[in-house]
Amino acid sequence: MRAEDWDARYAEQQQWTAGPHPLVAALLEPLPPGDAVDLAAGEGRHALWLAGRGWRATAVDFSATGLARGQERPGADRVTWVTADVTTWDAPAASQDLVLVAYLHLPEEEMAAVLRRAVGWLRPGGRLLVLGHDVANLTGGVGGPQDPAILHSTERLARVAALLDVDRLEQVRRETPSGTALDTLLWGRRPAGPASRGR
Numbered sequence: 001m002r003a004e005d006w007d008a009r010y011a012e013q014q015q016w017t018a019g020p021h022p023l024v025a026a027l028l029e030p031l032p033p034g035d036a037v038d039l040a041a042g043e044g045r046h047a048l049w050l051a052g053r054g055w056r057a058t059a060v061d062f063s064a065t066g067l068a069r070g071q072e073r074p075g076a077d078r079v080t081w082v083t084a085d086v087t088t089w090d091a092p093a094a095s096q097d098l099v100l101v102a103y104l105h106l107p108e109e110e111m112a113a114v115l116r117r118a119v120g121w122l123r124p125g126g127r128l129l130v131l132g133h134d135v136a137n138l139t140g141g142v143g144g145p146q147d148p149a150i151l152h153s154t155e156r157l158a159r160v161a162a163l164l165d166v167d168r169l170e171q172v173r174r175e176t177p178s179g180t181a182l183d184t185l186l187w188g189r190r191p192a193g194p195a196s197r198g199r
């Protein structure tokens with residue numbers, strides 16, 4: 001979908017829950033605050049939640065209308081809001097403790113390029129969290145985009161995972177009012193240095 005299509009969706013109504021995705025919250029809650037990028041932030045539910053927990057959060061999305069919804073929320077002044085295309089936007093190397101990419105769906109090569117760059121933004125030990133609809137959701141789950149070319153799988157994320165010390169790379173189930181949805185989760189850390197690889 002193009003930025004204009006997302007703008008139209010966000011103009012119609014709020015799209016996502018105000019609070020964070022429960023799995024995102026569970027993974028991030030134990031972390032001490034630092035610098036974070038919420039890539040394809042939409043209405044900024046995760047950036048706002050992180051900022052409320054003391055993080056310096058940057059919310060990046062190409063939908064100005066989506067971001068505008070977030071900017072109306074309490075605590076929005078603590079978030080840095082950036083209207084930009086994630087396929088070209090860049091952060092300084094080794095400047096972030098966390099990059100969160102929740103439900104961003106791009107063709108495989110574009111997604112891999114974005115995520116490879118995102119790993120470069122992480123400080124040693126910094127975290128990458130990728131969560132989105134799994135390709136198996138088309139046949140075994142509910143909701144989400146229906147184009148297999150833009151969905152995640154553990155196989156598709158494996159080459160980005162190879163750049164990280166991986167804690168979790170797996171398919172996860174998400175219960176929704178319409179049934180069970182299947183997502184892919186990648187949760188890992190930028191290695192402290194070459195010596196730490198393969199732990």
Ligand SMILES: C[S@@+](CC[C@H](N)C(=O)[O-])C[C@H]1O[C@@H](n2cnc3c(N)ncnc32)[C@H](O)[C@@H]1O
Pocket residue numbers: 003006016039040041042043044045046060061062063066084085086087101102103104105
């Ligand atoms: C399903 S929403 C998820 C929003 C948010 N991450 C969340 O979990 O609440 C997907 C978001 O990706 C954004 N997006 C898609 N392609 C993008 C691109 N190339 N650059 C920036 N944002 C993009 C859309 O505007 C939309 O806000």
